[in-house]
Amino acid sequence: MIVQSRTGKLRWSTVVSYLPLDDKKKSSLSEMTLQNILNNEPVTDDGEYKFFNVKGRLLYQIGYKDGKVRSVGTVMKGSQLSTKTKRNSELSNAPRDVDPICIDWYLVTTVYDEEGIVIDYYEVYLFTTCDTGGGGGGGGGGGGEEPIDQEIVTAHTAHLVETEYTEDDNVSEIGEDFSGLATVPPPTYDCSYYVHRAALTRMIVGITMFNVTAHPSSITYYNYAKGNILRVVTPITINTSYTRDPTLQGAVCVWTFEANFRWTYLSQGTSTTKQYHKTKTQIVTPFM
Structure with missing residues (x-):
């Protein structure tokens, strides 16, 4: 999916993966589904949508049920996590942010009921990226680029x-x-x-x-x-x-x-x- 400005200039692009809620009923997306997701309009295709950058790194995932958003997962740095108790068992074995040039990345998921009220929240460790450039050249980040989205x-x-x-x-x-x-x-x-x-x-x-x-x-x-x-x-x-x-x-x-x-x-x-x-x-x- 490529998003352009009104003048045709490329703003950003993303790769979208769709997993139907009922894979026996749905095998393809309706024509306006992705546009409706971006414009915060009703979506008729229930299921899970994962958004990746062009290098294949997960940025977000959104789950729809009965036409409404029921879950949103965002990839975040370990330093951005809340102080809530981490309930996923694999977090106890996840590497911590000890090395200042390494970043732990987590999928932070919030679950909503049909009225849009938060009913659950959990954090899952994904991977760690490290800057192997020795700190020179000011290139930053070790692959931890900011997620792409529009306001x-x-x-x-x-x-x-x-x-x-x-x-x-x-x-x-x-x-x-x-x-x-x-x-x-x-x-x-x-x-x-x-x-x-x-x-x-x-x-x-x-x-x-x-x-x-x-x-x-x-x-x-x-x-x-x-x-x-x-x-x-x-x-x-x-x-x-x-x-x-x-x-x-x-x-x-x-x-x-x-x-x-x-x-x-x-x-x-x-x-x-x-x-x-x-x-x-x-x-x-x-x-x-």
């Missing part, structure tokens, strides 16, 4: 609905003596963000988070006690941050903000204000 960006919005109310949020029809059992529609806070991820492994490269917005940000309604009221909601973003686990490929985004409310009593020419401190947490999964 895709997807846009998302997390929502938080206001749950705080005051008497000023009560509404009634003009001329109606209403006790305030109904309220004006509460504002919804939109927390928007972009996820930058690798197309094949879905590993998160970075997240761009934006300031919080509210809708409706302003609304006019009638309150029996106060008359016509203009309510304006202005969210002031205090902080945005995210943390990620490169191994499990997920992330957690957190917005903290102040929701400033202003009720202007149009008939009286007065107003009141109130502030609510808010926090929105959003879990980002690899397959959103």
Whole structure:
């Protein structure tokens, strides 16, 4: 498989191996399968896909079941592994990173359920590469080249609905003596963000988070006690941050903000204000 830019320039290439989930039912790929994998679109051919560089070295493997990604395996350096207990017995016999010019390589596999939630994780030792060039010439790496992948960006919005109310949020029809059992529609806070991820492994490269917005940000309604009221909601973003686990490929985004409310009593020419401190947490999964 060769990936080109729109101008026809070669971006990268990879050799793909496909093992059907049921080899009695499927012996070839559908026409758009590989393109759909790269574009994070539904894949109808269940099974295991292995991606190699042109020298035959495994870079990634992805497993599909019922059209969804169920496992992702990434080749990683031993120094990049998590502190999780290694449960595969062959790891105990694997060479460690003792020699500074040698690198241990592992296949790190994350398993997901049908909802994209992590249910298992394991690391398997593959091989060791060493730099035999004596450290000269600055060629680097001893064959430990960086895996080939491309970055895709997807846009998302997390929502938080206001749950705080005051008497000023009560509404009634003009001329109606209403006790305030109904309220004006509460504002919804939109927390928007972009996820930058690798197309094949879905590993998160970075997240761009934006300031919080509210809708409706302003609304006019009638309150029996106060008359016509203009309510304006202005969210002031205090902080945005995210943390990620490169191994499990997920992330957690957190917005903290102040929701400033202003009720202007149009008939009286007065107003009141109130502030609510808010926090929105959003879990980002690899397959959103």
